[in-house]
Amino acid sequence: MGSSVGKLCALLSTLGLFHTGCVTSKAPPNPAAQSIQSVEPTIDLLVSTRLFNTTEPCGCTSTPLGDVSRIAALLKQKPERSLLLDAGGLRYEPKSIPPSQRPQARLKADFIEKTWHELSAIASLQPEDLRGEQGITELQGFRRLVANVSGLPDGLAVAKEVRTIQGIAFGIIGLADPNGAWPAGITVNDPAEALSTQLQALQNAGVVDVIVLAGLPRDKVRRLSRKFPAVKLWVSGADDSVHEGVELPEQSDGALIVTPGYKGERIYRISLHPKQSGGLHWQLVSTPKQRQRQVAVLGERAREAEKLLTTLTSDPSADPTFVKTRQEELASLRSQIAELSKEPVRGDGYVTAELVSISRSLPRDPQVRHKLDELDRQIGTANLSVLSGPPPDALPGSPRYVGNASCLGACHYHEAAHKLWQTTQHSRAYRTLVEVGKELSYDCVGCHTTAFDAPAGSNLFTIHKWEQATNPPTGIGPDLRHVGCEVCHGPGSLHVAAPGKVKIPTPRPDASTCQQCHTPEHSDTFEWKAYARGILGEGHGAATKEALGSGPTGKELRQAARQKAAAH
Secondary structure (H helix, E strand, O other), rough: OOHHHHHHHHHHHOOOEEEEHHHOOOOOOOOHHHHHHHOOEEEOOOOOOOOOOOOOOOOOOOOOOOOOOHHHHHHOHHHHHHHEEEOOOOOOOOOOOOOOHHHHHHHHHHHHHHHHHHHHHHHEEEEHHHHOOOOOHHOOOOEEEEEEEEOOOOOOOEEEEEEEEEOOEEEEEOOOOOOOOOOOOOOOOOOHHHHHHHHHHHHOOOEEEEEEEEEEOOHHHHHHHHOOEEEEEEEEEOOOOOOOOOOOEEEOEEEEEOOOOOOOOOOEEEEOOOOOOOOOOOEOOOOOHHHHHHHHHHHHHHHHHHHHHHHHHHHOOOOOHEEEHHHHHHHHHHHHHHHHOOOOOOOOOEEEEEEEEOOOOOOOEEEEEHHHHHOOOOOOHHHHHHOOOOOOOOOOOOOOOOOHHHHHHHHHHHHHHHHOOOOOOOHHHHHHHHHOOOOOOOOOOHHHHHEEEOOOEEOOHHHHHHHHHOOOHHHHHHOOOOHHHHHOOOOOOHHOOOOOOOOOOOOOOOOHOOOOOOOOOOOOOOOOHHHHHHEEEOOEEHHHHHHHHOOOOHHHHHHHHHHHHOOO
């Protein structure tokens, strides 16, 4: 085996190809690794795409997904037989970054980049990787895999790479989308032409197991797969129609096409079971979980078909031909279910490919987790360093934010409402961030405070001053930590000054007010009536709560969703 790898290295060097296995010293035999190999001789390819500057998930959802430390832990379960592949788009989101948030975004982008580098990952390139304030220069010191992009600094990109795992050489090629929003000075050439050139070089080197990391949508990947059947595995890394990824891999003329989810929430795990002779046979075999889900879907369709047939057979006027067609469809469904219920036939060498949810049920790598905690501290320091005071004041004559204490102190009428508010999650919203070290992160703080970045409202400077003070600080405005009255009802200064004459700006907020923060991404169980039941009561919309009737509260919906997620 060592001799064949040596010959491969020599040939690759002659052809000018990069191969990490050829630049490392030969390690002494590892008895532990040999033992593991004999028990579990699989090779795992973990595939991600478009992390979009996301290191960890929002903790407010019922099933938080994604976490670079959990991906790292998966990879390290069998490091000598695993490889992390990323189709690019990991540094930034495809949207403008406010100046105040650029330091945080840069820190997170570099953290992901360094973590992937330390994990020996291979990452391709997408336009989002060049959206930083410093543009292309931010990637200096790192290396990306892309065959059809020019205009990058020397040494930043390679067209292809060869990695040898368990004696099997994998040729990996990166492709970028010419239609992407690339910065000036970058030229993206035709993917097919670039792929043809790189495939020929790999074939000349004797590399037969080729993988393409494509920053392309699935329809373009499908067309390429039909044109280049020599590629064994295609990664569609930029399909905006399926942010959550595609659960089942596609097969195209013997090749596999996989589509991971965005933000590291769902990645693909391709497990390769080599042949006894040592090579690979890319025969796809479904996993038990995949077969179970397919059986469930087909079972539901079969039950619907049975109901329809029951109705048809009891109807004398039913068209016999139509009835026969439905009977044949039901028989076909039952046949498919029976086939899926059997254990699949595995030949000499096969492949499984499954979309894995990076949920909290997975362990976190302690080293990466420790670095994430340190990143939070760095982010807090960087964010505070660019602020020197409160946000701009309101226009003359406009209402200003005063905080819950002023609302309560202005009129005894609000005492019951304030007492009820203290029983809700809104009253502890900012505290939940402090408990996990996210109180100075722009990813979270806007929806856990009042009037964040609004005129005469709060910002990280004022919130931090209140958090650090033992006595009420002066000159920085009211205490707007947590989700107070004015988040829903608007700035209250004019109402507080003349309660009997001036109404609060929004006396009766509706669902649209809540949905500014309770978005599907951050509050997946939100349903207005249920959540309203949890914040209404004596002194605060008691009549409205009665009109809503009985039913679950938002807290109960969240608990039910978490229990369901835990069960699966």
